Amino acid sequence: MPTQQAISTPPTPVPPPQQRRKGAGIRAWLVISASGNSHLEEVGKHLIMRRTGLPARDLRVLDPGLSYPSTILGRDRAIVVNLEHIKAIITATQIWVLNSKDPSVVPFVHDLECRVSNLNETRNATMEESPGVLDSRHSSQRFGRSTSGSPEAEMLETNGSGSLVYTGDMQVEGAVKVLPFELRVLEVCFESVCRSLEAETSTLEQEAYPALDELTSKTSTHNLQRARHIKSRLVALFGRVQKVRDEFENLLDDDMDMAEMYLTDKLFDLQVEEDASKKELEKDIDTFDLDNESGEDSQNNKSSSGRVTGFKPNVEELEMLLEAYFAQIGGTLNKLSALREYVDDTEDYINIMLDDKQNQLLQMGVLLSTATLLLNASIAVVALFGMNIKISLFKTGPAEFWETAIGTVVGSLALYFIAFYMGKKKGLLE
CATH class of the missing domain: 1.10.287 (Helix Hairpins)
Structure with a gap:
């Protein structure tokens, strides 16, 4: 009896690792730290959520496949920035930039790296001039509290910045105040967006005014097609600038949203609370000093810890930053409004x-x-x-x-x- 030959099925082709990663939603992020170091890192959505504490709905705002309007979201541990070509996540010590190889994003990345490097050089030079002396009054005034006489203030004065991850919001005595890392990054984002929209507006103005003047002198099909194309670009650009301006205005109208963006202050708050709780726990474990003085120190620590929580930071710095770029984007919007009125006047003239x-x-x-x-x-x-x-x-x-x-x-x-x-x-x- 003849034997039956076994039918061999061809093996299923295995996609290369790069295709598997792309299919799993892993994207390339440019990570720039507060120390100025930058590197590309391919991570997935879940790892980003664990590192930044962001929910999935906030990461959906940064999805390149979805068209979301300009948005700035302040969360507990991160800031989500979706402004025109900039899609980034800002933490107290890092910034994650998506699509860093895009030609429109490359100037922003270069400017950001230069700003961070200059910030580190300024901070190092300031620390060399006045080593070991930190002024905690600026941080205390931002939170609306006084830490004079508290163990945390003594720790800052004696230990410097050793107990903090990042001390960009501190002020060296006799030196110029330095903004925290997240505000510096936001400033670069705002400047890049405003500069990009201003450049597009100038380009559109240079093309629009001669074309409209030519249309008024000679009404032809070619000139009408040019005017229609210019008006389409004008309407699209006007909507984008208006959305960025509305986002700035919404932030300026809500102090709580601005307060959420002080990530360094919230990190400082959390570490001060942890240090206070550790000191309180150590004093409770100590069984040798149970006199009245120990009870008073514990009560002082509790009151100091109570002062740390429940206070919002002073948002004056971010408010001034937003007002400056709000005025700049308002000027761009006024130029587009003037161009829009000129287009409407030209249309009325053509109709007449x-x-x-x-x-x-x-x-x-x-x-x-x-x-x-x-x-x-x-x-x-x-x-x-x-x-x-x-x-x-x-x-x-x-x-x-x-x-x-x-x-x-x-x-x-x-x-x-x-x-x-x-x-x-x-x-x-x-």
């Missing part, structure tokens, strides 16, 4: 010109209709003479024929001029 041309055509039609009517009357006379009937006029000589012909032409012209005069008198003709 077309109406005037239509009126001229109607008048020409009236004149031609009148001439046709009178010509038909002359043709009727000629047709009458051409009939094969006996008329006494046919027996006369050529003189009577020419008198009749010339009289018919002169009578037609006279009637034509009478009709033209009546038309001007009635206002039907110019």
Whole structure:
């Protein structure tokens, strides 16, 4: 009995690792730290959520496949920025930039790296001038509390910045105050967006005004097509600028949303609370000092910890930053509004010109209709003479024929001029 041959199925092709990663929603992010180091990292959505504490609905705002309007979201541990070409996540120590290889994003990344490097150089130079002396009054005033005499203030004065992850919001005594990392990054984002929109507006103005002037001088199909294309670009750009301006305005109107963006202060708050709770726990474990002085110190620590929580930071710095770029984006919007009014005026002028041309055509039609009517009357006379009937006029000589012909032409012209005069008198003709 012949044996049956086993049917071998071909193995399922395994996609390369890069395709598997792309299918799993892993994207390339450019990570720039507060120290100035930058590197590309391919991570997935879940890892981003764990590192930044963002929910999935906030990451959906940064999805390149979805068209979300300009949005700035402040969360507990991160800020989501979706402004025009910038799609980024800002934390207290890092910024994650999506599509960093995009030609429109490359200038922003370069500017951001330069700003962070300059910030580190400024901070290092300031620390070298006044080493070990930190002024915690700025941070205390931002939270609306006083830490003088508290263990946290003594820790800051003695230990410097060793207990903090990032001390960009601190101020060295006698030096210029430095903004925290997240505000510096937001400033670069705002500046890049405003500069990009301003450049697009200037380019559109340089193309629009000559094209509209040419359209008013010569109305042709080509010029009308150019004006239509310019108006489409103007409407799209106006909507984008308006959305960015509305986002700035919404942030300026809500102090709580601005307070959520002080990530360094919230991190400082959390670490101060942890340090206070550790000190309190150590004092509770200590069984050797149970006198009244120990009870008073524990009570002071509790009151200091209570002062840390429940206070919102002073949003004056972010408010001034937003007001500056709100005014700048407002100037861009005013330019687009002026260009939009110029386009509307040009459209009105073109419509008036077309109406005037239509009126001229109607008048020409009236004149031609009148001439046709009178010509038909002359043709009727000629047709009458051409009939094969006996008329006494046919027996006369050529003189009577020419008198009749010339009289018919002169009578037609006279009637034509009478009709033209009546038309001007009635206002039907110019």
